[in-house]
Amino acid sequence: MLFFYKAIDQSGNSKIGYIYAKSLEEAIEELAKQSIYPIEIIEEKEGLFSRVSKNDVILFLKNLGLLLELKIDAKKALEILENSISNKKLLIAIKEIKYELTSGKKLSEAFKKHENIFGKDLPILIEIGEETNKLGSIIQRYAQFLEESQNLISKIKSALAYPLFTLITAFFILYILMSYVVPQIAKVFKASKAELPFLTKGLIAISNFISLNISFILFIFLSIFSFLYFIKRKYRKKFDYALLKLPIFGKLIYLRELYNFFSYLSLMLNCKVNFKRAIEKALDLCTNTYIKEKLKRVSKKVLKGVPFSQALKEENFDELICSLVLVGEETAKLDKTLESLSNYFSTKINERITFLLKFLEPAITLFLGIIIGLIVIAIMLPLLEMSNLV
Template sequence: MGAAYEYRAWDQDGKIICGRIEAVSFEDAVEQLRRQDLIIVKISRARQPVLDLFTRKVRVKELAVFCRQFAIMSGAGLSLPHCLRILMGQVKDPQLKRITEEAVISLERGESITEAFSANSEQLPPLLINMLMAAEESGSLDQTLERLADSFEKDAVLKEKIKSALAYPLLVTVGALLSVIVLLVYVVPVFVDVFDQTGAALPAATQILIAISTLLRQHWLVLLILLFLIVVLLKFAQRTEKYRLLLDLIWLQLPGFGSVATGVIISRFAHTLSLLLKSGIPLLESLSVVEKTIGNSIAAQELSASSSLIQKGERFAHTLNGSRIFPAMVTGMLAIGDEAGELEQILDKIAHYYEQDVEQSIVRLASLMEPLLITGVGLLVGFIALSIYMPLFGLSGTLQ
C-alpha cells in the first residue's frame, strides 16, 4: 500500500512548486519527481493534520548518542554514507532510523549532509541543521558533531533532573486523583442508596458530591471525549501565535514554575548561542537559530526584536534592555563580554550559572509541592468523608 509524500521542488522554469504525491516508498517518490524533471528541495512523508499535532521531535537523548557515534566514525575516516548505514543498525528510535535511512539515500544522490537532514527538519532541532551547515563550510564535521553531542547530553540531563524532582509530587497527584475517582464511582453510590431509603433532606455538600459521582458514572465517555478535545484544542492553540503567546505568558507567571521556566530559557539561550558562535556562525544567524530552539514564544519574540535592532546598528546587549525574560544581570554580563570580545566565554558562564539555579529551584519547588499536595489531598478526602457522614449523623439523631 502506498503512502503520501509532500514535496517542494524547482521546475524547469526555475519556479518553486509544492505538491503531494502517492508512492510505495521514499525512493519511489524521489524517482517520480525526477521523471517530471523536478529538482527536489524538500520531500517528506505527509501526515494527517490531527496526528501531526502529536508527532514528536526526535529525543535529545537519542540525538546525543547518534551525534557521538557519528563523530567517532567520521573522525576515523569513514565515508558519510558508510557512517550512517552503520548507525541505522544501532539506532533504536524508529523515527531517527527512518531519518537516517533517507539521509543515506540523499547523500548517495550527491546531496550535502545538510541537505540530507534538512528534509526532516520538522523532527530535528534547528540547531543540528545549522551546525551541520557551519561544519560543511569549515570542514570540521567530527568536531561539530562532538559539540552537538555535548549540547544534547546537557539538555537531556537537565530534563531528567526536572522529571526526577517532579516525579514524586506527580505520583502523589495521580494517586490522589485515582483514589478520589474510586471513592466517587464505587463508595459514594452505596451511601446514595441508603440516603434514598431514608428520604431525609441532604446537606448541600452531600448533594454536590452525589452529583459529581453520578456525572462520573453515567457520563464517563463524554468526559473522556471532552478531555481529548481540550488536549487537541491546546495543541492547536500552541500553533497559533496569539494563543501560544498567552499560554507561554501564563506559564512564566505561575508561582514556582515560572522561575524554573525562566531559568531553563536563559540557560538554553546562553548555551546554544555560545555553541553557534564558537562554530563560526555570525551573531544574527545564530540568534535566528536560538529563536527557533528557545522553546518559549515570548523569548523568541524578544530575540527577533533584538535581531532587528542589531541590524540597525545597536549593540547586542542593549537590545535586550527592558526584557521580560532576561534580567539586568544577564544583559550587563553580555555588555561586558561584547565590549571585551569575549561574548562566548560570558555566555558559557551565564549558562552554567542558570543551570545550577534551575537545579536548586527544582529542588525547592518539589519540597514546597509535597506538603501542599498532601494538604490538598487531605482536604479533598475530608470533604468526601464529611459529605457522606453528615447525613448519617442526622439520621442517627432522628432514630434516637
C-alpha cells in the same frame, strides 16, 4: 529506497542484510558487484507511525562526531554505525546519506534531505565543519546541546509526573467514594430517619450531584479546556505573559526559555555562525511569545549597531545577564560567556525543580488529607450520634 535481502556469496555462504538503492534493479546490480547473489529481496517501508526518538539521534550524532574526530572518513563512519542502529527509520536515513556520499555529494548536502529527523540547523553546522576542518567536534557539540536540552526536559517531566499521577489517582478514588460508597451509606442514614449534621448533608448533596450529573461535569471540564485553548490561540501573547506570572511555574518557564535561547546562541557562535543567523536560529527555540518578542526587539537593535548587552538592558532583562554579556563583548569571548550563562540557567532550573518537588508533594498530600478527612468526619458524625442513641 532500502531493501532487505537474503543471499549467498561466491563460497555459498548465506548472507542477510540491507542495501540502499534507487530501484530494485540497482540494488541487485550493486550486490552483484560485491559477489552477493540475492535469493530474496524486499523493499523495506517505514511504518505508518514510525518515529526516531531524540535519544537515538543524540547517540548516533555523538558516535558519528567521535569517529570523524578519529579521522575516519564519513562514509566509513556511517558503515560502522549502521550496524548498531535498530530504529528502521533512522537506518533508512543513514543508508540514504551514505548513498548520497557515494554519489559524490557532501555530508552537509546529504543531511539536508533528512531535516525531519536531524533538524534544520545540523546541515548548516556540518557545512561550517567541512569548511573549517572541524566536522567531528562541531557534530559532537551539537549532540551535546541536544543531550543537555533533552535531560532538562526529562527532569521537568519527571518532576511533574509524580504530583500529576497522585492527583489523577486521588480524584479517581474520590469519584468512586462519592459515586458508589457515599450513596450506600446515605441509604443507611435515610432509613434511620435521624437528623443529619450540616457537613453530612453537604457530602450527600455533592455525592448525589456527581452521580446524577457526571456527563454534565465532564462537559464543563471539556468546555474549560476548549476555552483556554481558544484564548491561547487568539490572545497568545497575553496568555504567555500570564503564564510567566504563575506562582512557582512562571519562573520555571522564564528560566527554560532563556536557557534555550542562550545555550543555542552559544552553540552557533562557537561553531562560527555569523551573529545575525545565530540569533535568528536561537529565536526559533523560544516558545513563549512574550519573551520571544522581547528577544526579537533585542535582535533588531543589535543588527542596527546597538551592543548586545545594551539592547538586553533596554528590554529590561536581568542585570546579571546584561553584565555577563558585556564582559563577553569586551573580552571578545561572547560564545564562552553565553555558554556560562546557559549553565547558570540550567543550575537555576534544577534548583527550581527541586523546590517544586519539595513544595508540591506536601501541598498535594495536605490538600488530599483535608478532603478525605472531611469525608470521613461527615460519615462518622451521624454514626456516632446513632450509636449514642442506642
